[in-house]
Amino acid sequence: MTLKNQVQLITYPDSMGGDLKALNQVLLNYFADICAGGVHILPPFPSSGDRGFAPLTYLEIEPSFGSWEDIRAIGDHFDILIDLMVNHISRQSPYFQDFLAKGRASAYADLFLTLDKIWESGEPVQADIDKMFLRRPLPYSTYPTGETGEEINVWTTFGKTDPSEQIDLDIRSQQTKQLLTEFFTHFKEQNIKIVRLDAVGYVIKKLGTSCFFVEPDIYAFLDWVKDLADSLGIELLPEVHAHHSTQFKLAEHGCWIYDFILPYRVLEALVHRSSHELCRYLNVRPHKRFTMLDCHDGIPVKPDLDGLINTREARELVDLCVERGANLSLIVSDEHKAEDGFDVHQIRCSYYSMLGSDDDAYLAARAIQFFVPGIPQVYYVGLLAGENDIARAMETGEGREINRHNYSVEEIEQALEKEVVQRLLKLIRFRNTYDAFNGAFRVISSADDEVRLSWHKEKASCELHVNLNTYQAMIQYVDEKGCKIDYTV
Template identity: 35%
Template sequence: MNNKVQLITYVDRLGCENINGLDLLLQNQLKGLFGGVHLLPFYYPIDGEDAGFDPIDHKQIDERLGNWNNLKELSGSVDVMADLIVNHMSAKSSEFQDFLKHGEDSEYAELFLTFDKVFPKGATEQDLLAIYRPRPGYPFSKMKMANGEERIIWTTFTTNQIDIDVYSSKGMAYLDGILNEFQKAGVNMIRLDAAGYAIKKAGTSSFMIDETFTFIDELTVKAKNLGIAVLVEIHSFYKTQIEIAKKVDFVYDFALPVLVLDTLFNANAQNLKNWLEISPRNAITVLDTHDGIGIIDVASENGEKGLIDDNTLDDIVERMHTNSGNTSRKATGAAASNLDLYQVNCTYFEALGKDQRAYFAARAIQFFVPGIPQVYYVGLFSGENDMELLTKTNVGRDINRHYYDIQEIDAHIKTPFFKKFEKLMRLRNSHVAFNGTFNILPTEPTILNIRWEKDNDWVALYINLTTLDLKITYTEGQKEVELL
């Protein structure tokens, strides 16, 4: 993966009708801004119950977006990352429908994870209480077979997302087949979506257990043999994240978004500095994604302190809601159809009260901390909460999943703020020092001073958090230059 700014986007929400349109956008209006693009699910259908994360056919590109040849063309001009949804498939898939019709006589019976596969002798109360889940209740759904029999099926997320038995012969063949399609289309990196839930074992949390790491290792080897790197997506306690990072190619720095809010809200960088002393270096950094702003990644767990004091964290969450004019409350927790109750659904620009100075400072921090920065398409244009879309769908995360048209994009890229942001992205993509040594200069907590050095070249970020005065300086040949 190039050590350059990466874009994460849906194909059809960035002023493009299809993959070819996105290719043109990246070669024209957004030319030179991104070293790679993470395409959020483009499989059939893109408009299921979870915006493509519930594929009916994972090996078919939704024909409204194009086909595998179109993706191959895109991968010829920019690095492409795709999601491998390892934990589940749609209940509407032909495979699951065949299982409902024929039961154990179905050729796909072994593909799906039934309750009795994990608990052949039944489950105790403690077995059930031990299971970790991202939403209230238990990760099972009662399904009625064609013959009238009822079965209990694992559904970690929604009743339309049927969990796969990834170690069955059909499960392994299913995942291998997707990897082969990716390789043929030039995909050079995958994100393992929901991988932490893929392995279920009686008597455990069934989340990031030892066997999960083994599964991820095995899948990573298969991907690497096809020339594909692997990013693991896990929201978890920060110490767990550090351990995960030791065993995989890349992890997300999901702690960073709230730590940056803490830094800017409280004019104090100490918690951020503490994290940067120990944070994984093989990270993809984000401020916003297609999901909400994660809280669990910085919070305490089982009495052990997190990266931010829980009382301070509560204040940060309240500040986000207040800054958004309380629109984020309508999209968060039980207020809408949410899967992840530990996330705040809000655009990052709104979370900062639509303050352009604070938002630019946040992006500068993201680009200067260790890791490869990824920018979400809504964040690229300092997007505001889409209350119209939220009202239409009642899906909390849709507040941050706006559908841009090309006129909106053309207008945004002409704004003074975007021109300023563009300069920052181009500097992050081009300056050699970002491939060198990272240092935080010792200062009081109200000052953040980060410097990268490689041989005789350097680039530095200085922010006075009390006043939000910001300076970015760097070497250009024999000269010292200020970005803005």
């Protein structure tokens, strides 16, 4: 399929109205022309944790959200993007539960990475673990299995509990490939257009490496998945938080990729009132990307911007965000922290709050995002100019919930009355319908306190000018009659 060069919405299945049926009505009633590029529905599957990211199966929809019929109903009007946690599956999945019941005699045993697949003796070696990019103190968990209760160590990259709820899959196993094929085939049957490969950077475990985006092994796996997706007419979007050079390699490999650098660069430009680093980046970045400012996790910092940022300046920017209510996700492994100890993995905050709830600054940020080449995604909290939900983060003990407020239909209607939201919707409509965005892009040389970006296609052209001192964003474009129009965002 050909992806639409229009704005996509990112939302949980229950975060805009309470369930999938309500989501469909909200989209049709209020945002039919807004998410013209599609809807990324964050995991709607039965899950045992991590707000959907510990799926039991991909063949069912969590009953409290609705059914596959509801997903298909949304798909009747919008291209749907769904996540596949290609690295792991839930401890509560029928596959791992069978493994717990029968141990190595389970028919599903080969799906999982027992430590004897990594270390011949089955005993972990700390010197090897020290080299790994860890997301928890140890990369494995111990589970009692079978009638005898034999304790078996199984690789678990993610998970806040011990033992973890998220069990890594052995992607070298033919059984795993058969299972992934079953999931992809099911997605095709449900009219899913795009699959995001969540946590794909962690799928290769190889001693002597960081066990993160291990080259060249990772490409063999990506090629296999891409061939499978291509055969079903499904587009792939690998999700990899890594050094920026990794994103460039993925682009060279023909993959759609996320622009995880842009959110920080835009924030930095607006806070420091300087376009220097942003424009320098825009002149070299690959164009085949999905752009975003906010998402269900946080604003990427390390390792995405390693080598691109001064950690002292980054710490000052992070501190400002914390003053504005943000909390932080930190790097676990000492080896992967900066030399001065800087260890911020992500800044968790609503983008609107991060900019001090300044309407003009926020609209300037969105205007820059929409003018940067790529398919723009807007997170539902950002669409409604939502502020930090600090109470929910404290109540749940999960820092990421600060930017995961669940909106009732009444709250959505109230948000739609805000001037900043109406201005954002007008901007999105312009981005979705103006043909120049399918043409040639240029970064226009400008003073350090300005951002100037332009698009041109045949008779259609538009130019964005952002004054970083006042945060005023102005678009000048040529209408269908050939007249130049000034549009204040």
